[in-house]
Amino acid sequence: MTPERRPLLGASSDLSRTTYHSERSSLSEHSTVVPDQDDLLNTFTRAQSCCILAGLWSAVFLGALDGTVVATLLAPIGSDFKKSNQASYIGTSYLLSVCCFTPLYGRLSDVMGRKGAMLLALSLFGSGTILCGLAPSMEALIAARALAGMGGGGVMTVSSIVVTDFIPLNQRGLYQGMANILFGLGAGIGGPLGGWINDKFGWKSAFFFQAPVLLFSFTLVAWKVNIKLPSEVQNLPLSEKFRRIDFLGSITLVGTVGSLLLGFSLKTTEELPWSHPIVYGLFTATFVFAALFVFTETRLAPYPVMPxxxxxxxxxxxxxxxxxxxxxxxxxxxxxxxxxxxxxxxxxxxxxxxxxxxxxxxxxxxxxxxxxxxxxxxxxxxxxxxxxxxxxxxxxxxxxxxxxxxxxxxxxxxxxxxxxxxxxxxxxxxxxxxxxxxxxxxxxxxxxxxxxxxxxxxxxxxxxxxxxxxxxxxxxxxxxxxxxxxxxxxxxxxxxxxxxxxxxxxxxxxxxxxxxxxxxxxxxxxxxxxxxxxxxxxxxxxxxxxxxxxxxxxx
The missing domain is CATH 1.20.1250.20 (MFS general substrate transporter like domains)
Known part of the structure; x- marks a missing residue:
């Protein structure tokens, strides 16, 4: 198949008015090109850009670190609660929550603004992480990990969206690569660090030690991530913004993804046969929710969560x-x-x-x-x-x-x-x-x-x-x-x-x-x-x- 070759910023494309012009470097002190008013929305100095990236990428680093830290702690957590057979649900609940709530942040970042969506993600992730350290039982810990997952998916998504807002398109791949280095670094040191903290202070401390990085990221995001949306969105009243949230589409999407992944997870973790009522019941629910989701997105939602x-x-x-x-x-x-x-x-x-x-x-x-x-x-x-x-x-x-x-x-x-x-x-x-x-x-x-x-x-x-x-x-x-x-x-x-x-x-x-x-x-x-x-x-x-x-x- 011959690939279609066209410039990204062709005259007929809506992208011709985007803020990502090749002539403007995102880390330059001053913008030297002024094509139109929208291009002036998100122009930052070098220091401002570094602060924004530090706030975003510290959260990305912590998200990767958290994943491998928790994977290392599954055995001691299961032994502590004397429920090793349920330890795998700690990871499954987080991943299921991430999968279900990740797509919602794309629309939320348009409605709440980039800063609002990122602060929401950090708040959910942070509160879930702290509650993990305070969990009195395995069931409470699993629920806390699910709460953390509601924010964990948003951290990665909104970070990429913010970088999209002010980094030129031809440089965005390089910046995504640098973000992935931090992600890989966090994932690489999380396992050894989690094991060391567990041996020295106990597994609950592994959740509490993340608080300083969370606070650092939250502060920088609240202070520096001042991304402006186009005026037709920025000036809308709050009630109108919330009307743009596709609640029914979000619920049916969460039901579709959650039922599908939970069905596969229970089949694997609990070794249930495919004919088990819970397994085929979840897969049946997947098809029902999927049909409702398609109907909602095509017929009912004025601003669909997934067009x-x-x-x-x-x-x-x-x-x-x-x-x-x-x-x-x-x-x-x-x-x-x-x-x-x-x-x-x-x-x-x-x-x-x-x-x-x-x-x-x-x-x-x-x-x-x-x-x-x-x-x-x-x-x-x-x-x-x-x-x-x-x-x-x-x-x-x-x-x-x-x-x-x-x-x-x-x-x-x-x-x-x-x-x-x-x-x-x-x-x-x-x-x-x-x-x-x-x-x-x-x-x-x-x-x-x-x-x-x-x-x-x-x-x-x-x-x-x-x-x-x-x-x-x-x-x-x-x-x-x-x-x-x-x-x-x-x-x-x-x-x-x-x-x-x-x-x-x-x-x-x-x-x-x-x-x-x-x-x-x-x-x-x-x-x-x-x-x-x-x-x-x-x-x-x-x-x-x-x-x-x-x-x-x-x-």
Whole structure:
């Protein structure tokens, strides 16, 4: 398919009046170009821009840090409350809440303003985090994590929207890459930091220590994030602004996403059969809510929370689906690579996790590289396809891993996955912003994050369900006799038992995990292949400020 090539700021596009002109650097002391009145809305000095970015990116850093800190604390929390079987719900409740509420912030940022939406997100995230440290029971902790998730999704979404408001389009990929570096840094140090705090002060302190960073971010956002909206929105009375909130669409969207993800999560976590009333009841509710959502968005809502006209267009649809499938593969890799080393190679938890270090470095490098290339060339189509292909090749290499695979491959075969997927995420966000009109940018950003976070939960849930199904089948084939079912149950739920087994049972367990994980790796490759296919229809756009764009203007 031949990509459509058109300048982003063509004369016929609504983007011709956007604030993101190539001639204006967002970090310059003064704006040197004054095309029209709207372009003067959000012009900041270098110091102001740095303060704004510090407030936004400290929240992004904390959101990533919080995720890995909590993942590290699941075992001690479960032991403390004597409810280890419910520990996985701590992460699931947060992710479900993030997925459900992320798309709402796109419209909220238009109604409440960027500052109001960001402060709401930080307030929900912060209050939920503090309540986690005060939780007297496992149920209260799970509810507090769900409250934190209501704000956690907004932190990432509104941060991207604010950067969209005052960073030139040709530089936005580079800034997104820098934000991803902080995200990767937070995710990288969260695990060790959470473990150290737990050992020294107890797991509850790991939630309280986040308060200073939260306060720092909240203060800077309240003080410096003074983003002005167009006058037709800015001057509306408060009652009219709230009339623009699509409450019915929001409720049905939350019902659709929540029922879908909760159904997959319960199927995996509780090992319920597909025929269980709760499982098929949730999937039935998904279709009902989805039908109501489509009806609401097309017939009832004057300002829909997710305009279906955007999803039906070529580039936004391709971006959404590539983010969905790419995130499914990426998070399946993150969760299953350590399991491979602990169950098949019998490495310790620390050594298994250490094999993700090159992958983490590649994620930061890929984001910055994509931003730098887009800034230099003004193009993203070829870069996006190359990046998606890199991720596909990496996951295909994992399929051929076995116990005799050279050490080099075990360390570095996943590097192209991290590099490629980070680059795809950066490129597709810019493609989404470039592919919609100015007044749809905030909502389109929210849609991107919705599909991305939904893919994360689906990737973990589906790969977990696949792993357990194949593993159970293989273990039943290889382990038989008295006490077989009890032993199989223990092997399924804890890899630490494998080294203690007799040689024949140990070999059966290792081989079963290897076979099951190979099927998971095949699924990851298939998801990355679908992500690559979805990248093909994305339109090529010449970013303003690039040499090619300048040459086209001269011609």
């Amino acid at each position: 279906l006209r955007l999803i039906c267009r070529r580039t936004p649809l391709a971006v959404a689906m590539s983010n969905l499938f790419g995130s499914m593969a990426a998070f399946s890799v993150l969760y299953n690579i350590p399991l491979y080393f602990s169950a098949v190679h019998l490495y310790s938890s620390a050594d298994s996790g250490l094999h993700l270090l090159p992958h983490s470095v590649a994620i930061s490098t890929g984001s910055v590289f994509a931003g730098w290339v887009m800034r230099r060339t003004g193009k993203l189509y070829t870069l996006n396809l190359f990046s998606a292909l890199s991720a596909l090749v990496a996951t295909a290499l994992l399929v051929f891993w076995n116990r005799s695979t050279p050490t080099f491959h075990l360390w570095f075969d996943i590097v192209p996955q991290g590099f490629g997927m980070a680059s795809v995420i950066t490129c597709t966000l810019i493609a989404m912003i470039a592919g919609v009109e100015k007044h749809d940018m905030a909502v389109a950003t929210g849609i991107t994050y919705l599909f991305r976070t939904t893919g994360q939960v689906l990737g973990v849930s589906l790969s977990g369900a696949t792993l357990q199904a194949v593993l159970l089948q293989k273990l039943r084939q290889r382990i038989q006799g008295p006490g077989a079912m009890e032993l199989i149950y223990e092997i399924q739920h804890s890899t630490s038992i494998i080294p203690t087994l007799p040689p024949d049972l140990k070999e059966a367990a290792i081989s079963s995990y290897a076979d099951a994980l190979r099927v998971v790796f095949i699924c990851q490759a298939a998801w990355n292949f679908l992500a690559f296919l979805c990248c093909i229809p994305i339109q090529e756009s010449l970013l303003p400020g690039s040499p090619h764009h300048a040459q086209n203007n001269e011609d």
